[in-house]
Amino acid sequence: MEFKHFSHNHGLVFHQMPQSAQIQCSGCHCLGTGPVYTCWRCSFFLHDQCFRANRSLKHPSHPLHPLTLTPYPTYPSNSFYCNSCTLIGSGFSYSCSECDFDLHVHCAYSPIPNQPIPCSHPNPNPIPNFSPPTVHSPAPAEPESEPPVGFPTGKDRETTHFSHPHRLKLTEVQEKDGKKCSGCEYIVTGPVYTCVEPDCGVDFHLHKKCFELPREVRHKSHLDHALTLLPSPPYQDGFACNACLEKGSAFVYHCTTCSFDLHVECVRWPEKVQRDDHEHALSLFYAPPVPKKDGEEPAAEDEEEKVTFVCDVCHHGVHEMAWTYYCHECDFGTHLDCVVSKVQPPVDKPVDDDAAAAAAIQEAQMKLALLQLLVNGGGPIEFKFS
Template sequence: MAEHQHYSHPHLLKFHKFGLEGATITCTGCNFPCTDDNPLYSCCTCKFYLHEQCFDAARMLIHSLHPAHPLTLFPYPTYKSGSFICNLCNKSGSGFCFGCTTCDFDLHIHCANNNNNETALAPNIIKIKAHPNHPLHYLSKPPTHDDKGSRTCDVCGTGCESDIPTYRWAICDYDAHLGCVSLPETGKRQDHPHELKLLHVNPFETFECDVCRGTILQNHCMYLCKSGCDYGMHVKCVLAKVTEKAPMNDMQFQVDMFELQNHMKMNQMMIDTMSGYKYYEHFR
């Protein structure tokens, strides 16, 4: 079997034309699941896997959202937090990142390749741990809900906008944002000493979010403290500030969460700029 070198990994990678049959693995680059019918590259010793399209991704590109500077493909985020916020979909990421270190502009690899409405790197069909019994199909535009006018992501609980791609299994009426099928397995907040883990299946009938004080529905994913201190939150609240206010209506909540995430990203930019934390020269 032929072996190939990729700049992001020190070992040679083996190419599998039809994936790894029966294995449940995730691409290190885009954090999307690797399905049996998707070619991939692997280093099984390190549990490092790349979709063929992630392996072949350009090292640099010009994107319409940031035409002033070229974006460089980094093998992992350049921030101390170990994650980044995508400037296109506003979701966090921990895998490959197209970034401009001058402007602290970042894009998921799949969002960057959705440039000018071109086909994204996202697979057409995937399986996720939050909905393991059925495959989800990629839709460039989600269908409208007959009585509500819009759909809700069953991973994070926020609305699925009509012009944002989603994954869907129609029989179960299950929807998931493009960014929500590749959420980081772990996370960290500055106001909590322990690492958080992503619960793909929520075991709690009711759980009060320790960030927004709202109720986390059992059919939605959540983040929970790995150390067992009963500290948890909505997926959408990982980057938000703690509030003592009563839960607000869903629309206002989404607006405020969007603003808070942007605010947190700006704070991180300031911290990184002041500390001079840049390592990208290593990958030039």
């Protein structure tokens, strides 16, 4: 008797694997033995759990939307970050495309909140016996290896931070003061942690959000290793961010093995951005996508001529190593910063001075709004242009 599964084109047959034999499940990519569904022609195997996993699931760790079972990751990296166990996955996942929230199949069916069953278990938690808990603590959006040290409970409390030798106090700072955050290097405003040592010698200030940054993160742009938050670059002349390619001299998320570096604000770029002047959401790509025209043969590796990806907002080229926002349907893409800006007229056309001034003011306002969002945290971004 053959069984159908949405993830495979051929029929599957039920097979009891010998106790000494192990296979890798084509769904969750975990090792296992015992009952499996298989396509011998393709060497395709599914655990009993993966075969019977629900196509849609309401999970207590993500109550906003149902999660959909996807047969492979939908991200450009061809992998996903599990919001429960914080490990990278490459097979089946329960996914929310609106929130970029993902769970391994075995993590989704774990009976204990935030305690995923190990992947190596041959048949972790068979689905018919699964009863999800009624109370579940939401999984964190970012992994945090250790909380900020001495986090204060009130405004007047002093505290410490690993990046500075002196005690800090939470104060209110006005934008007109022109003080810069020692973490992200942007102008600080609102609640800010400030050094209380009068003889410090360093004008040290930290946005509240920068104070609360996790000491270690895993990012989809660099799946091989975790990124560690450093208070200063490990190089003599600062660092070049692998996202925006701009220089930095303060906090940096760094991979020692690969010399990979990200600004703390670049770590927070959302996976999707919706512009009100574009029909589709723009997706974040970790290298400029260069679409191949219909009928066009791929270029030879030794071909000298290279295709340059041009930003559809500012009309300037995007570096081949820079991150970008892009819509495949319309072949529309932007620099990271330009995703918040209004489309500019081509440079070879005359521009009305008043209109150009108004556009510049609006662009500055939008960039300020983005900065505030990145500093204060937030979900998917939507921008409107008048």
